[in-house]
Amino acid sequence: MSQPALLVLEDGRSFAGTSYGATGETFGEAVFTTGMTGYQETLTDPSYHRQIVTQTAPHIGNTGINDEDDESQKIWVSGYVVRDPARVPSNWRATRSLDDQLKSQGIVGISGIDTRALTRHLRERGAMRAGISTDVLDPAELLAKVLEQPAMAGSDLASEVTAAEAYVVPAEGEKRFTVVALDLGIKAMTPKRMAERGIEVHVLPATATLAEVLAVNPDGIFMSNGPGDPETTEHPTTLLKELLQRGKPYFGICFGNQVFGRALGLGTFKLKYGHRGINQPVLDRATGKVEITAQNHGFAVDAPLDSVVETPYGTAEVSHVSLNDNVVEGLKLTGRDGKLLAFSVQYHPEAAAGPHDSAYLFDRFVELMEGRA
Numbered sequence: 001m002s003q004p005a006l007l008v009l010e011d012g013r014s015f016a017g018t019s020y021g022a023t024g025e026t027f028g029e030a031v032f033t034t035g036m037t038g039y040q041e042t043l044t045d046p047s048y049h050r051q052i053v054t055q056t057a058p059h060i061g062n063t064g065i066n067d068e069d070d071e072s073q074k075i076w077v078s079g080y081v082v083r084d085p086a087r088v089p090s091n092w093r094a095t096r097s098l099d100d101q102l103k104s105q106g107i108v109g110i111s112g113i114d115t116r117a118l119t120r121h122l123r124e125r126g127a128m129r130a131g132i133s134t135d136v137l138d139p140a141e142l143l144a145k146v147l148e149q150p151a152m153a154g155s156d157l158a159s160e161v162t163a164a165e166a167y168v169v170p171a172e173g174e175k176r177f178t179v180v181a182l183d184l185g186i187k188a189m190t191p192k193r194m195a196e197r198g199i200e201v202h203v204l205p206a207t208a209t210l211a212e213v214l215a216v217n218p219d220g221i222f223m224s225n226g227p228g229d230p231e232t233t234e235h236p237t238t239l240l241k242e243l244l245q246r247g248k249p250y251f252g253i254c255f256g257n258q259v260f261g262r263a264l265g266l267g268t269f270k271l272k273y274g275h276r277g278i279n280q281p282v283l284d285r286a287t288g289k290v291e292i293t294a295q296n297h298g299f300a301v302d303a304p305l306d307s308v309v310e311t312p313y314g315t316a317e318v319s320h321v322s323l324n325d326n327v328v329e330g331l332k333l334t335g336r337d338g339k340l341l342a343f344s345v346q347y348h349p350e351a352a353a354g355p356h357d358s359a360y361l362f363d364r365f366v367e368l369m370e371g372r373a
């Protein structure tokens with residue numbers, strides 16, 4: 001029997017629907033993602049920790065859940081909003097239904113609401129705190145609880161998702177390089193993309209010290225995606241400054257782009273409703289090429305697109321830009337001789353899910369470590 005459920009946003013807008021996944025109550029920042037496929041990767045991306053995710057695609061769950069596509073050990077979204085869930089999953093890899101997976105992991109969701117109206121509301125008013133409940137069906141009562149929740153701005157969440165212990169992802173084939181990857185909420189596909197290129201990846205917890213990083217004797221440093229406000233990344237930012245000072249090649253993705261920006265002396269700010277989906281156009285300013293990218297970010301680096309910033313480590317510039325709204329999508333650092341020293345992107349070249357246009361960035365990291373970039 002389906003049970004009624006209620007979604008309430010912090011500005012008082014509410015949507016009555018049907019329970020989906022687990023019953024109970026949950027809170028988080030309401031955001032939307034436009035990916036028509038890849039919900040399994042979305043749900044298990046640690047960057048979605050403490051967010052209630054709405055899928056703009058109306059039919060979700062069609063391909064069920066399989067044993068291959070998880071990006072981490074569990075589902076991280078705090079709540080899930082779907083217009084019209086599949087009643088029967090159908091895919092040769094599916095081992096269970098999305099509904100069962102949400103239930104077994106205690107993820108509270110809601111279905112049968114007008115997700116177009118919700119998305120338009122979030123686009124106009126901005127991402128905001130929200131709650132879903134099957135216990136409290138009175139909007140005013142649930143709103144009072146929503147208003148007690150912490151805001152995403154100022155939230156330090158990487159410590160809640162990072163690995164407890166360091167681990168190694170071995171290189172596939174011949175080992176060519178050793179990289180330290182600081183886990184701020186890393187997705188499984190990221191070390192895999194490096195391993196495929198002969199990189200042995202030492203994934204270290206977000207709290208790793210400079211001494212612990214140097215003990216690995218890495219050829220390069222990587223910082224991952226992750227949840228929360230980049231203004232709270234004091235430790236990784238200081239660590240990165242120390243590593244750039246030592247001339248270590250660096251590659252960062254998403255949160256790792258924001259940490260890089262902060263290490264270079266740039267600020268970060270919260271976007272109104274962020275970029276989430278797998279069809280986001282980005283311009284590579286050096287080549288004029290457009291990449292269609294996977295994205296999931298609510299914050300961005302604050303820099304004029306034509307800025308050339310002299311830093312203690314080299315010259316920093318904006319390398320990539322969003323063609324939807326001109327948000328900074330990548331940074332690069334070059335030395336006096338014009339050679340690349342470090343770079344990062346705000347989007348997801350590991351492409352899980354998403355198009356593979358940006359895979360060249362992992363090759364660029366290899367070239368950087370080879371001294372050929």
Ligand SMILES: NC(=O)CC[C@H](N)C(=O)O
Pocket residue numbers: 047224225226227228229230253254255256296297298299300
């Ligand atoms: N996927 C990410 O790394 C997101 C980074 C950061 N938490 C943001 O929302 O912008």
